[in-house]
Amino acid sequence: MTEPRDPKSETHPNNAAPPTVWGSQNYTDANAAIEFLTNVFGFEATLVVEDPDDPQIIHHAELWWPEGGGFMLGTSQREGSEFSTLPGRVGMYVVTADPFPIYDRCVAAGARIEREMESTPYCAAQFTVADPEGNMWCFGTYRGLSEPGDAGARVTFEE
Secondary structure, three states: OOOOOOOOOOOOHHHOOOOOOEEEEEEOOHHHHHHHHHHHHOOEEEEEEEOOOOOOOEEEEEEEOOOOOEEEEEEOOOOOOOOOOOOOOOEEEEEOOOOHHHHHHHHHOOOEEEEEEEEEOOEEEEEEEEOOOOOEEEEEOOOOOOOOOOOOOOOOOOO
16 A cells, blocks of 8 residues: 655645645546556556555545646445445546647557547647546646636637
């Protein structure tokens, strides 16, 4: 088991503030998911809580994104946890200043690219890839246009 970090004494990678909103997903094989998400996508596994009787069962894992944000996961169908539902399809958008190295690692790993690298009216570069259990991950430069206080704003993108 990985020793947990003390959130009061450590900072997020690259000195970013610790995440306050976390994406979350359950996996049939959480260990394989952690391996893929760290080695291919580039997340950092900062905490992995294994079952003391069965290390194939992950009760909780925290993965931090180097540019800010985090993702939690665990093994699906664990007894005693309302969060251990069957794995399903989830979609995550991950902001990165440079999606090209991530794309290259995904291709090299044989990951299923759902949408090739592209430029859009709102994003300099982005692509979408499926993780080994079919969840969709989009990596791109789009950081969002709205700011706090912009509630209700609607726009139309024109090409």
